[in-house]
Amino acid sequence: MDTKNLYPIDLGFKPNYLYEILATTISKIKKIPNTSAMGIRLTQDNFITIKPFPKTKTLQNLKETKIITINLVDDIHLYALSALKNEDLGIIFPREYYEYEELSYLFNSDSSPSKISIPFIKQSWAVLICVVSKENSVIKKDLLGDVSLIEFYLKPLKIKFFRNSAKLFNRAENLALESIIIATRIKIARERQNEVLFNELKSQLTSNINNIKRFGKNYQALETVDLINRYLGAPY
Numbered sequence: 001m002d003t004k005n006l007y008p009i010d011l012g013f014k015p016n017y018l019y020e021i022l023a024t025t026i027s028k029i030k031k032i033p034n035t036s037a038m039g040i041r042l043t044q045d046n047f048i049t050i051k052p053f054p055k056t057k058t059l060q061n062l063k064e065t066k067i068i069t070i071n072l073v074d075d076i077h078l079y080a081l082s083a084l085k086n087e088d089l090g091i092i093f094p095r096e097y098y099e100y101e102e103l104s105y106l107f108n109s110d111s112s113p114s115k116i117s118i119p120f121i122k123q124s125w126a127v128l129i130c131v132v133s134k135e136n137s138v139i140k141k142d143l144l145g146d147v148s149l150i151e152f153y154l155k156p157l158k159i160k161f162f163r164n165s166a167k168l169f170n171r172a173e174n175l176a177l178e179s180i181i182i183a184t185r186i187k188i189a190r191e192r193q194n195e196v197l198f199n200e201l202k203s204q205l206t207s208n209i210n211n212i213k214r215f216g217k218n219y220q221a222l223e224t225v226d227l228i229n230r231y232l233g234a235p236y
């Protein structure tokens, strides 16, 4: 596909739908790449919105550099690594998964364009390299309470398309994706000693894991179950 004038809709995005992607950012000083699973939406006028939670590395990097890569990846195991990564537990998102794209960008009309080296995930079927165009403060209602967030409006600077993704609907992988989110919430419920929520989430997770195992040999989904167990320190 000619990647010169691609728009998000050419990759299958529909306005206002929520999509789960892998967001790669880079730290300003040490240039360390970081990837997190995040939800995004396309607006009617071709911006992409993203809401990183306070304390995430993604938020910190995005505030510092204003640059982010949206990676479209069809391997659920990479979602698990990116959302559950924890050096102490040996869950890491390996550096060798990255490749770099050199871009020249005019951040400020008073200066000359800056040359920047932007990381993206090699395994992606397409990537959207974006710059922050606008920021809004929003309140998100969540079962863990109200959180005040920054919603970033991103403008795609460059879209790279590598291959078609012929992903079929897959129950084990959908359940695995949902289970990763539940695992991150269980950890918070445990830290906050919210026993009612903890028990509710734990029973959802147990049911999901039983179903993933029942659906049969899906390597990526089963690897995700292993990572969740490691992340939560099974038996939890």
Ligand SMILES: Cc1cc2nc3c(=O)[nH]c(=O)nc-3n(C[C@H](O)[C@H](O)[C@H](O)COP(=O)(O)O)c2cc1C
Residues within 6 Å of the ligand: 020, 034, 035, 036, 037, 038, 039, 040, 051, 052, 053, 054, 055, 056, 057, 058, 059, 079, 082, 083, 084, 085, 177, 180, 181, 184
């Ligand atoms: C499918 C999925 C979607 C997620 N969406 C978001 C999101 O929109 N915003 C957010 O802050 N965290 C989201 N998370 C949780 C982050 O991936 C997780 O907190 C991660 O550890 C943050 O990493 P970071 O500190 O390196 O940015 C999501 C996780 C999953 C599995």
